[in-house]
Amino acid sequence: MKEEIIKIENLTKVYENGEISVRALHNVSLTIKQGEFIAIMGASGSGKSTLMNIIGCLDRPTEGNYYLEGIDINEKTDDELSAVRNKKIGFVFQSFNLIPRTSALHNVELPMIYGKVKAAEREAIAQKLLEQVGLSDRAEHMPNELSGGQKQRVAIARALANRPQIILADEPTGNLDSHSSVEIMDLFSRLNREEGNTVIIVTHEREVAEFTDRIITFKDGCIIKDETTGEVA
Amino acid sequence: MLLLENIKLALTSIKMNKMRSFLTMLGIIIGISSVISITSIGASAEAVVSKEFESYGMNSMYVYINWQMTQDRPIQYSDLILPEDIEALRARFPQDILYAAPYVTGSSETKVGRIQGRLSMYGVAADYNKFFHMDIVHGRMINQSDLDGKRDRIVIDEKASQHFFNKSNSVGETLTVTINEEIRELTIVGIYRKEASLFDQLDTSDSYTTYIPYPLLQSVDDATSYLELYTNGEKDQNRLGGDITTYLSRIKDKDPEFYRFESAELQMGMINTVLGTLSIAIGAIAAISLVVGGIGIMNIMLVSVTERTREIGIRKSLGARTKDIMTQFLIESMILAGIGGILGTALGIGIASIGMSIAGVAVIIDPFMILLAVGFSAVVGMFFGLYPARKAARLDPIEALRYE
Numbered sequence: 001m002k003e004e005i006i007k008i009e010n011l012t013k014v015y016e017n018g019e020i021s022v023r024a025l026h027n028v029s030l031t032i033k034q035g036e037f038i039a040i041m042g043a044s045g046s047g048k049s050t051l052m053n054i055i056g057c058l059d060r061p062t063e064g065n066y067y068l069e070g071i072d073i074n075e076k077t078d079d080e081l082s083a084v085r086n087k088k089i090g091f092v093f094q095s096f097n098l099i100p101r102t103s104a105l106h107n108v109e110l111p112m113i114y115g116k117v118k119a120a121e122r123e124a125i126a127q128k129l130l131e132q133v134g135l136s137d138r139a140e141h142m143p144n145e146l147s148g149g150q151k152q153r154v155a156i157a158r159a160l161a162n163r164p165q166i167i168l169a170d171e172p173t174g175n176l177d178s179h180s181s182v183e184i185m186d187l188f189s190r191l192n193r194e195e196g197n198t199v200i201i202v203t204h205e206r207e208v209a210e211f212t213d214r215i216i217t218f219k220d221g222c223i224i225k226d227e228t229t230g231e232v233a
Numbered sequence: 234m235l236l237l238e239n240i241k242l243a244l245t246s247i248k249m250n251k252m253r254s255f256l257t258m259l260g261i262i263i264g265i266s267s268v269i270s271i272t273s274i275g276a277s278a279e280a281v282v283s284k285e286f287e288s289y290g291m292n293s294m295y296v297y298i299n300w301q302m303t304q305d306r307p308i309q310y311s312d313l314i315l316p317e318d319i320e321a322l323r324a325r326f327p328q329d330i331l332y333a334a335p336y337v338t339g340s341s342e343t344k345v346g347r348i349q350g351r352l353s354m355y356g357v358a359a360d361y362n363k364f365f366h367m368d369i370v371h372g373r374m375i376n377q378s379d380l381d382g383k384r385d386r387i388v389i390d391e392k393a394s395q396h397f398f399n400k401s402n403s404v405g406e407t408l409t410v411t412i413n414e415e416i417r418e419l420t421i422v423g424i425y426r427k428e429a430s431l432f433d434q435l436d437t438s439d440s441y442t443t444y445i446p447y448p449l450l451q452s453v454d455d456a457t458s459y460l461e462l463y464t465n466g467e468k469d470q471n472r473l474g475g476d477i478t479t480y481l482s483r484i485k486d487k488d489p490e491f492y493r494f495e496s497a498e499l500q501m502g503m504i505n506t507v508l509g510t511l512s513i514a515i516g517a518i519a520a521i522s523l524v525v526g527g528i529g530i531m532n533i534m535l536v537s538v539t540e541r542t543r544e545i546g547i548r549k550s551l552g553a554r555t556k557d558i559m560t561q562f563l564i565e566s567m568i569l570a571g572i573g574g575i576l577g578t579a580l581g582i583g584i585a586s587i588g589m590s591i592a593g594v595a596v597i598i599d600p601f602m603i604l605l606a607v608g609f610s611a612v613v614g615m616f617f618g619l620y621p622a623r624k625a626a627r628l629d630p631i632e633a634l635r636y637e
Contacts, residue, residue: 058549058630079555082549082557083552097543097546097550113238
């Protein structure tokens with residue numbers, strides 16, 4: 001039995017939008033174990049992105065509890081959440097979100113700058129990570145000089161910078177062609193299998209979700225299906 | 234470590250928007266350069282004035298009749314300062330009055346052969362040159378026997394000698410002048426040389442300054458209304474002046490306010506006060522442009538925060554704390570203002586140097602002013618960067634990431 005890395009209990013998220021309050025998540029409970037490869041599926045507005053933001057410590061629940069590695073996130077200050085994001089979570093976004101006019105290498109170094117890693121060490125790690133995603137020859141390139149697939153690989157290298165346990169990817173293939181999509185998903189599989197990272201992917205595409213071992217489907221802020229597809233039980 | 238990163242980041246961002254950064258800095262550049270140039274010009278002018286006074290004699294003093302006291306009555310002989318009064322003053326202040334003579338001047342056209350010219354004549358006593366820094370290059374200065382015998386003697390400037398006689402040494406030649414409607418033939422006994430001073434440059438008259446025995450210029454026998462003194466520099470000039478006029482009023486049996494004095498020190502103090510006030514006033518106006526420059530920085534930083542909303546979101550998602558974002562933007566605005574300050578300082582020094590070199594005066598740059606100006610511009614940058622930086626730091630990361 002593997003360790004529970006994420007534990008969500010009766011989580012509800014309500015957005016107050018003027019006079020209308022929108023319930024994005026309704027009484028969701030979910031447990032994710034270390035080393036799992038999970039897809040969260042659902043149409044837009046199903047609450048999957050909200051869950052993603054809460055898991056990523058970018059947002060706080062309205063009600064319910066969220067424990068990350070046993071830590072109660074509700075009790076953390078904003079600065080402590082920044083540290084949690086920095087050390088424990090690696091983000092991959094649909095639109096890559098690389099810092100423009102900043103080299104691939106420096107983009108990868110960024111989380112380590114906020115993690116107070118020394119400059120020389122930082123550069124060595126970043127170089128190694130770029131090598132790992134097959135971009136060692138693109139280190140000094142600016143984001144606008146890279147293809148979509150390459151950008152996403154830089155983003156993945158960046159997500160790995162501080163050796164976080166969890167990789168959170170929000171529609172990582174949404175802006176990529178099918179060939180690049182497969183490459184990126186293969187990269188995630190490898191990270192999961194070889195490095196033991198817990199990988200959580202938010203997607204609305206069934207083909208992307210098929211790469212993972214467990215598919216959780218959302219509708220109207222609730223989990224409607226939680227299926228295990230792969231050989232890992 | 235993060236500080237260095239932030240400085241690099243700020244420099245990159247400034248470089249990326251060169252034109253915009255320059256225009257933003259312009260307010261600070263103008264402000265700082267005005268402050269620096271005006272204070273430098275002020276300091277240089279002050280130095281020139283004191284040097285001028287020193288070369289002329291810091292301890293010269295004039296004692297004269299307070300004309301306000303004689304407005305409603307004709308002036309009497311007893312009002313005037315007589316030779317025995319001068320003797321009495323010298324006897325009363327033997328240590329303090331080193332030179333005393335009636336201050337009388339005259340001016341006359343003169344002609345040597347076909348060469349014409351105008352002479353300004355100053356009446357002096359013996360030893361005048363010992364106190365008022367005169368460089369006698371040929372012959373001698375007016376002496377006691379010239380005074381006693383009311384001899385027709387004159388000491389002229391080397392330039393005048395060149396002008397009238399086409400030679401540096403014209404001792405023994407004569408100049409014909411008109412003094413008190415009387416034609417006199419003055420024999421040149423000495424030639425002096427004087428560096429052109431700022432005051433001489435300001436003097437637009439084309440007359441030559443000359444020195445003759447003072448009795449030659451006196452119209453009312455030996456009485457005078459104006460006394461020139463050279464005093465002991467170790468004494469407080471204002472107090473000494475007061476003592477002298479009080480004593481003079483007493484021996485002349487006049488109202489205590491009947492005689493007044495004016496010291497070089499007092500005049501220099503007045504000029505310096507005027508210069509100082511002027512510097513402060515113009516400096517204050519320049520400081521306003523610094524505030525305007527600061528507002529410019531604030532404006533552009535707000536634009537920058539909006540433009541980089543997404544970047545801020547990314548940074549926050551990667552673990553940047555509120556204070557990290559705050560520091561990033563604060564450092565950027567401080568560097569923007571700081572560079573503006575440095576450029577402004579350079580420009581200001583340039584303006585002051587050019588201005589002073591046109592005036593023919595050595596420029597004085599106060600290193601403290603430079604430090605103050607650059608420091609102050611960084612403070613301006615910090616103050617006006619505070620609000621945009623807070624705005625950036627408080628952005629919600631989810632909102633910021635969604636920003637297009």
